[in-house]
Each structure stands twice: as C-alpha cells, then as structure tokens.
Amino acid sequence: GIQVEQSPPDLILQEGANSTLRCNFSDSVNNLQWFHQNPWGQLINLFYIPSGTKQNGRLSATTVATERYSLLYISSSQTTDSGVYFCAVTETSGSRLTFGEGTQLTVNP
C-alpha cells in the first residue's frame, strides 16, 4: 500500500513564529487532506488539497502531485495551534485514507 511520511515528527515554536510541515507520499493519489487533532482528539479538517495551493487565514497548503509531496504552512503561530497535524491520502485505486504518523506541534507563549 501507499506510504505517507511526515516531517518533522516534533516541532516547538515561540508564539508568532512561522513553520512548514511536509508530507511525502509514495504513489499517485486522488485525495489529500490535512488535519489538526486537538487535545481532545477531534480531527479538524484544514485542507482538502489533492493538487494546487489553498489558503485559509494564517494557514496555507500546497500539493505538488507530480512530485508526491504536500506542504502545510502556518504563519504567526498561536498557542491554540498546538496539537498533532496529520496528512492523509487516498490512493487512486481506493477510497480509504492512509495517514502519516503526524507532526506534534507545540507553540509556547
């Protein structure tokens, strides 16, 4: 099956800093989603982005499908951005999401 690798595994920032999270995947995909898992375990949809670039407030994402990677940018980070960020993809042959191991982000005040 498809492999999804996220980096870095852990990231510690000071409030106000910017960051880039990366997601590499091993095969063609028809769906790519970025999620934020909050401290209560809820997976919050950030982006549905199988290709191209999207922006939502302080967050933006870019997926380069031909090169099999996606980037999530967080600008002017806030303490409420803390949590685990997951990238998940769907292979072209199916509908299941395959998740990466996540990036644990800690934003200190």
Add this chain to the structure above:
Amino acid sequence: GAGVSQTPSNKVTEKGKYVELRCDPISGHTALYWYRQSLGQGPEFLIYFQGTGAADDSGLPNDRFFAVRPEGSVSTLKIQRTERGDSAVYLCASSLWADYNEQFFGPGTRLTVL
C-alpha cells in the same frame, strides 16, 4: 446534526465481552468509514460503506470485528470477545461519495478493555 456523531464517547469493558459502537454520519453523506487510532499513531482504516454495503472491509483485523449499516445511514461497529489489544479510539468519518471526496470525522469512541 451538523457533524458526525459517535456514541458512546467512552466505553470500558472487560476482556471477553461484546461491545457495539455507533456512528451517525452527516446527513446526506452516502459513504461512511471506520478507523482505529492507537496512542501516538495516526488513524488506521478498518472498513467503509457506500450506501448499505461494505465496499472495502480489508482493514478489519480479524473476524471478531464486524460492522453494519442496514439503512445506509447509521452504522454500528461490533467487536466480539474483546481483547486488551482492542483498546484504542475508534473514529468514524463520512463523505458525500466514496471517491474524490473530503472525509469528515466524528469525535471518536475511546474503548478500554480491562
């Protein structure tokens, strides 16, 4: 409801018992998915339904796990003869259709097998 709902939010059971976990998808969503998340890991796929039928159940770990969606809306995940290794958060998601569609997750059911 506005989002995916799951009940119960927490379930504690004893080894060997039977449990049922319920998922209520977003209204109008035809595809429903079950995932399982262990501590410190990303969610792992179990099964998904398109309508009433299980379109892919290849993620179910063994025959103690079974899921149904008899009317194409609410789904129940059933686990027989629970084992301590079944302890995890069970997540449900739904999407408008199975392919090329964004999945939305419920809050999960935390299952603890003593």
